[in-house]
Amino acid sequence: MSSSDHTADPGAESAGELSSFDSLGLDPRVLKALKDVGYETPSAIQAATIPALLAGRDVVGLAQTGTGKTAAFALPVLSRLDVSQTTPQALVLAPTRELALQVCEAFERYAAHLRGVHVLPVYGGQGYGVQLSALRRGVHIVVGTPGRIMDHLEKGTLDLSELKYLVLDEADEMLKMGFAEDVETILADTPGSKQVALFSATMPAQIRRISQKYLHDPEEITVKNKTTTSANTAQRYLVVSYPQKVDALTRILEVENFEGMIVFVRTKNETELLAEKLRARGYTAAAISGDVVQTQREKTVNQLKSGKLDILVATDVAARGLDVDRISHVVNYDLPIDTESYVHRIGRTGRAGRSGDAISFVTPRERRMLTAIEKATRSPLKQMQLPTAEDVNATRLTRFDDQITAALEQSERIARFRDIIGHYVEHHNVPEADVAAALAVVAQGETPLLLSPEDDRPQRFDRDDRERPDRGGRVRESGRREDGDRPERRSRGAGTALATYRIDVGRRQRVEPRQIVGALANEGGLSREDFGGIDIRPDFSLVELPADLPTDVLDRLRGTRISGKLIQLRPDRGATQRSGADRPARKPRHR
Ligand code: AMP
Helix, strand or coil, X not given: CCXXXXXXXXXXXXXXXXXXXXXXXXXXXXXXXXXXXXXXXXXXXXXXXXXXXXXCCCEEEECCCCCCHHXXXXXXXXXXXXXXXXXXXXXXXXXXXXXXXXXXXXXXXXXXXXXXXXXXXXXXXXXXXXXHHHHHHCCCEEEECHHHHHHHHHHXXXXXXXXXXXXXXXXXXXXXXXXXXXXXXXXXXXXXXXXXXXXXXXXXXXXXXXXXXXXXXXXEXXXXXXXXXXXXXXXXXXXXXXXXXXXXXXXXXXXXXXXXXXXXXXXXXXXXXXXXXXXXXXXXXXXXCCCCCHHHHHHHHHHHHHCCCXXXXXXXXXXXXXXXXXXXXXXXXXXXXXXXXXXXXXCCCCCCCCCEEEEEEECHHHHHHHHHHHHXXXXXXXXXXXXXXXXXXXXXXXXXXXXXXXXXXXXXXHHHHHHHHHHHHHHHCCCHHHHHHHHHHHHHCCCCCCCCXXXXXXXXXXXXXXXXXXXXXXXXXXXXXXXXXXXXXXXXXXXXXXXXXXXXXXXXXXXXXXXXXXXXXXXXXXXXXXXXXXXXXXCCEEEEEECCCCHHHHHHHHCCEECCEECCCEECHHHHCCCHHHCCCXXXXXX
């Protein structure tokens, strides 16, 4: 591809001199926003991509979700934005409406100190009205799905004649969803002088061809994965959605037999917030981040060494090189942004010949990062389940017994209380066991000793992590994004039963599988894995989808339009009467 291919090597920075955002050449107002968000150092893909983009190079970045690729392209675009230009300067193409909204939110966060920057999400399913009026008022950055962007281009409602930056985000996903033609048309019909950044988790031949055809001498950036982990550290992971992380951690703290623990989070701000939550739950926890002065850091580390402190909530930077034998557990509360950091993190445990435990929280959309970690470290992580109320109660009862045993060993103090209790038993005529139970009530206070089975009410650990606060916030212009407005993204686990659904568009409407997948995925929050076969008939189509689609998803899909026609999605009652040969057998083209 290019003679100047580049391999981002996170290992180089971990050796000591950590790179910083300050040295990358970004606009000071963008740097200020990064400080607010709490990022300490650029991720590997950011450190390599940002200077290249700022220098005006086209870039092909091999990176997946969770590596920080959004900031890798958003920060240089924002740093060079001309706010006085009223036609769109930057266009980001994303495979799904969900990703488009996330990218918009990221742009808005990083643009917090830039005046008057307008970012517009454009995706199918949303009314044209909002998009048109925003476009008329003037937009600097458009983030959209290829299909809807094409619609606007065909209608003449989106002027890309002065486009300076084009980003293809998750290019391989866009192709899988059947958007290849649209993507190529957009690449071909926008100014030749524009700068292009293409990000993809994989590099199939089609993407290589597109990049050779439309990009100018691109710099290819790959994050190097050369890592090994210690064999005496047991590595496990727990699938958990963002809002459930605190409760999950609390349960783990209850049942795991830990001595000292480091809990890794992604941002400085989060270190203090989480440490505070843990202290409120009765644990001795402290936060360290790059902001904590050296003397305070040393003091905290000494407390951890001596056992005055059991839990340290830390960022990658703050915990680098930390060497404390007592650390029996590392918890990746947030997954790291690259595999090298993962290895550094878990290297904090299993020290001095001891065994260690590493537990990683993985949100459903981070599964790919998990696979990357497993591949890079060449060791599979074992999935664990959230400890149940029963597990927690078993440990609580054991601890309760242990406390009694320990107190009984304090013979002098026991002797002093024995007379007082004897006096009470005699004068109130109450069995000694009841008095002991009453004293336990006094000692326990208002907090129940045991969890109840209701505490195990079905946990939705298959949910997306979109509630994550740093992804939150409203998207200006769209007028749509309110909590709960987006369809919950759901993914079909292996073995989920499929059912046949019927939609009222077919060959007559010239519908293609990619349009069906695109519309249903975007509107219903479905992922590609949710789709079975698609069979396009003259007047209707049959689509295989999970049999257990929730009612709200069904309702939303019923009202979806494809090629302007209401699709009226409903379970296909005719399927059972049709012959086997008639059943949808054709796989969608996008697979
Ligand atoms: P992305 O790969 O762009 O989806 O980013 C994954 C997550 O990493 C997002 O929650 C970002 O807010 C976060 N992130 C991006 N860059 C950094 C950084 N340099 N330091 C810490 N967190 C980051």
